[in-house]
Amino acid sequence: MNFFIRTRKRLSKFLNAFFKKRQSRIGIYGPPNAGKTTLSNRIVRDWTGDALGPVSEIPHETRRARRKEGITISNQNGNTVTIDIVDTPGVTTKIDYQEFIEYGMEKDDAIKRAREATEGVAEAMHWLREDIDGVIYMLDATLDPFTQVNIMLVGIIESRDLPVIIVANKIDLPDASASAIRKAFPQHPVIPVSGLEGNNMEELYEKMLEYFG
């Protein structure tokens, strides 16, 4: 191969990489136990057939961010968007291994989980600062949305100018209230869903097409 052809090939590869818009990475954020992994699994399963990670009633089940690449969401009007889904560890300002012991874990395991959980929170913050292009902010709709962590995290997301959809999860439960969440965050769309049962996912997908497309 002569020099010119080689250079041209290399150049076009470089230009392709440069101009090809990379897929948006959509981070699923929220406090521990909100149902982030359950929802991530459902989104990934609905559009690819795979799953992302394990789910647990014990907080801090996800202690590392997990990314699923190239998920194409579409609707009947022919709109499509291809994104990466990043399931992130639940964010908090405090972690005490005693909490895991109350769930029946052995002390050693509880201490290990707590240490990994602290790393997970830092990792989630790092992704948000560096690598996330849009956010699905998940809340357990049976809980008070006015927590310091929620206010802080939504503020951090807003300061980065990222598009954000708020999901009011667990609406299958009787005391779930999407309106409390709407009141807390009137500046963003709030979509009530049950990630567990798959209720109202169509509305969420429509909003994702609109916001992340």
Next chain:
Amino acid sequence: MIQGVQIDLISADRLERMTKMEKIRLIIDDVMEGNIVVLEKGLTPDEQSGLIELTMQKITPDGFSGIEMETYAAKDASSSGGGLFGKLFGKKVSATRMTVIGPANQMKTIKKDKDLISAWVSSR
């Protein structure tokens, strides 16, 4: 109630002169000693993000278990404390939120009564 707990007040003026890392360090060092830090002016989102990250690094089993934060609208602070910061620093209470940060295991007491800190400080 909160006997033996030291409360450190950081004025908006002082906060304005500090860098992000200086603020975060000051808060963490203080809170890890068991103290409560009251900031006259709230932290920026970027500073909050850094504070969460450093907090996570500092957590140890049976030691430091993290922080708890509360923000209070400025009008709450002035109505309950009679111009809390005005009194202490001889100037108008800042329009931004007063922020109270403490060790996670001690903030429960404070959260119970939103006016506790203001009342405690203004009675000194």
